[in-house]
Amino acid sequence: MAFLIPDDIVQQVIEATDIVAVISDFITLKKQGRNFIALCPFHQEKTPSFSVNPGKRMYYCFGCKKGGDAIRFFMDHQRISFVEAVSYLAERSGISLPESSGMPQEERTFRTELYQANEFAAEYFAKALASKAPESVRVYLQKRKVSQESVQNFQLGYALPGWNNFLRAAESRRLNPDILLKAGLLGKSEKSGSYYDYFRNRLIFPIKNNLGKIVGFGGRALDPMEKAKYINSPESDIFKKKNILYGLYQAKRRLQEEKSAVLVEGYMDVVSLHQAGISSAVAPLGTAFTEDQVKLLKRYVDRVYLSFDSDPAGIKATVSPIYNLLKSEMGVEVILLPKGEDPDSYIKKEGKKAFCQLIDHSISFFDFLLKQLATYIDFNTIEGKKKFAQEMAPYLNLIRYDLFRFDMYCLKMAEFLHIPEKHLKSMLFSQRESPQPIALGKKYIEPLSKQDKAEQGLILAFVENANYRMIIKDQLSSNFFLNPFIKKSPPFYGNMTRLRALFQSADCFPI
Ligand SMILES: [Zn+2]
Structure with missing residues (x-):
């Protein structure tokens, strides 16, 4: 399929786009005469040399010489393709793109409907949290020390208990239940064919893609008896867990500034770290860290700090992203939390400064x-x-x-x-062609017997150290060894090459 957008449509998008409004979404502009100025988002500077000319619908930086129209800005700043940038700006201005621009009209409409359903749901859940949530929910948020700013920044919400609260609200707005079903906001009973609320009595975390569109939701159970502590929206046309990172949209600016990200495990870790000022925290969606997520992150950063729980499950979770990150030539460091802590609990107890010290003392993936x-x-x-x-x-x-x-x-x-x-x-x-990392921690090597260990130690000493070599040679004959391989290979001491090979392969010891 050709990804072509006709020039006249592109021109139409540029003309319909308020370049000042678009750039203001990302950096702070200051009016100066007819233009606006700012610190350039593309290079480090202390005095503003970045200028936006609303009349010409262009921007230009006198420092790094970057410049262009709103589409160019969006592409460079958000690290997205031309088609993505035009599509986003077109939608923002209410311009519909022709089918040849990458996606059939029908599919585009369907996706727009899914986004709209999610927008409606996010607003509904946020209102429910503000006005209808029982006292216990507010107590929970207080206990977890979630501030009002965080509630707003992450658009946290609440899904009421009961099977059709959201359904009724959506019906009163005449939203198509079939779309809500496909967006994963409703379930459908196989028996009766009736719809029901997918999220019930849960704290709601809207999940945004890198452009800030809500693509799905995470829900944390508030009833301690509930078996599934966290559930996510099922996958949909716009929600593919493997290429979304929770918190990325909120973290983007900081990621670009710092060129590094803190990768954590849970939604609450992201919220807490951002709240404390570590706003480069992002999390995968309760799944393994995928290659797509690495690619997404690599648009913004070249170093990742892994910060998972300090329990055995957390250690395992720390090991798994390392391979994919290294494969993408990213720097990988590991933040070591004290026993029993996760990033959320630690930063709430010890604060930002202590967490920053942990970042400073992070160890390499290698160590x-x-x-x-x-x-x-x-x-x-x-x-x-x-x-x-x-x-x-x-x-x-x-x-x-x-x-x-x-x-x-x-x-x-x-x-x-x-x-x-x-x-x-x-x-x-x-081992150069080794396609996959060997699963760490899964294999168990049977311990060697004392005799084997002693023989092994002697061979090692013999290979490594010339002084020991003389002593061993003088004191011991090859008959001393019980290991069948060594026994069979006299004259043993004379052949260093052989010994080295033996040492390297280390297959001579029965285990
Ligand atoms: Zn610049």
């Missing part, structure tokens, strides 16, 4: 993985060293594009495992 592997692999054994290197290989291989970092990590790991760096590297190269 984090090393630490995790060391909890279940005994890296003092040859088999353990090999396993260790195998588990780390897929991650290290992803940073080859940055040779300096790659070398430093290899060196660090070789020192950590007490093995020659070149052996580690040759192993990494042999």
